Amino acid sequence: MTNIQKQINKVTQKITHATTQVHRNEHEIQLLAVSKTKPIQLIKEAYLAGLRHFGENYVQESVEKIQTIKLDDDFQDPIVWYFIGPLQSNKTRPVAENFDWVQSVDRLKIAQRLNDQRPDHLPALNICLQVNISGEASKSGTTLSQVIDLASQVSDLPRLKLRGIMAIPQKTENLQHLEKQFDELHNIYQKLQILYSEVDTLSMGMSGDLESAIKCGSTMVRIGTDIFGARD
Numbered sequence: 209m210t211n212i213q214k215q216i217n218k219v220t221q222k223i224t225h226a227t228t229q230v231h232r233n234e235h236e237i238q239l240l241a242v243s244k245t246k247p248i249q250l251i252k253e254a255y256l257a258g259l260r261h262f263g264e265n266y267v268q269e270s271v272e273k274i275q276t277i278k279l280d281d282d283f284q285d286p287i288v289w290y291f292i293g294p295l296q297s298n299k300t301r302p303v304a305e306n307f308d309w310v311q312s313v314d315r316l317k318i319a320q321r322l323n324d325q326r327p328d329h330l331p332a333l334n335i336c337l338q339v340n341i342s343g344e345a346s347k348s349g350t351t352l353s354q355v356i357d358l359a360s361q362v363s364d365l366p367r368l369k370l371r372g373i374m375a376i377p378q379k380t381e382n383l384q385h386l387e388k389q390f391d392e393l394h395n396i397y398q399k400l401q402i403l404y405s406e407v408d409t410l411s412m413g414m415s416g417d418l419e420s421a422i423k424c425g426s427t428m429v430r431i432g433t434d435i436f437g438a439r440d
């Protein structure tokens with residue numbers, strides 16, 4: 209067993225444990241492997257261990273990796289690629305052309321560009337709105353008060369498919385404070401689910417806070433460090 213495989217086993221056990229604790233089913237949680245800064249060789253190990261969903265943050269790095277992997281015979285099944293990093297409007301085109309999902313849409317201009325640039329031969333681009341739950345000015349994401357409006361605008365764009373929300377909570381050692389943020393996100397998610405039938409994704413939880421996120425209703429955890437090791 210490779211080291212990556214062992215790490216993935218640990219993560220899936222953690223997910224199973226966390227779901228059992230709160231009487232949820234482990235199949236309700238999609239594991240997204242966050243491979244930013246990591247080489248293709250490690251992505252291959254994770255792929256061989258069975259993972260098919262990968263998240264990336266940097267446009268140039270990720271497009272190079274996606275293109276190389278497409279030509280690599282070791283990857284027979286298609287990979288589902290998620291862009292989860294901050295996105296500038298002058299870099300939307302390669303993202304619209306190469307990814308299956310974008311989870312970091314935080315303003316209409318970005319959504320419009322992704323919509324206009326999504327190639328016709330590809331299915332609609334899956335979208336999560338990134339919510340800045342803590343209101344920290346340094347964080348990207350739409351505010352709580354704006355998310356419903358943005359969702360309505362995004363849902364009108366024909367080449368995008370609104371799937372849910374994504375958030376990175378404010379760092380805190382206080383579990384109550386952390387879970388309060390996750391609960392608020394779950395509330396918005398439920399509101400969106402009532403409004404839009406295709407909304408099925410609450411992307412919250414990373415290596416350090418996966419248990420709390422699952423307890424509070426997450427449907428997708430984004431795990432980098434616990435699978436691939438620390439980043440430089």
Ligand SMILES: *Cc1c(COP(=O)(O)O)cnc(C)c1O
Nearest residue numbers: 242292414415416430431432433
């Ligand atoms: C890097 C990153 C992750 C993974 O974080 P880890 O703590 O390494 O698991 C998840 N989500 C986003 C948006 C990230 O940028």
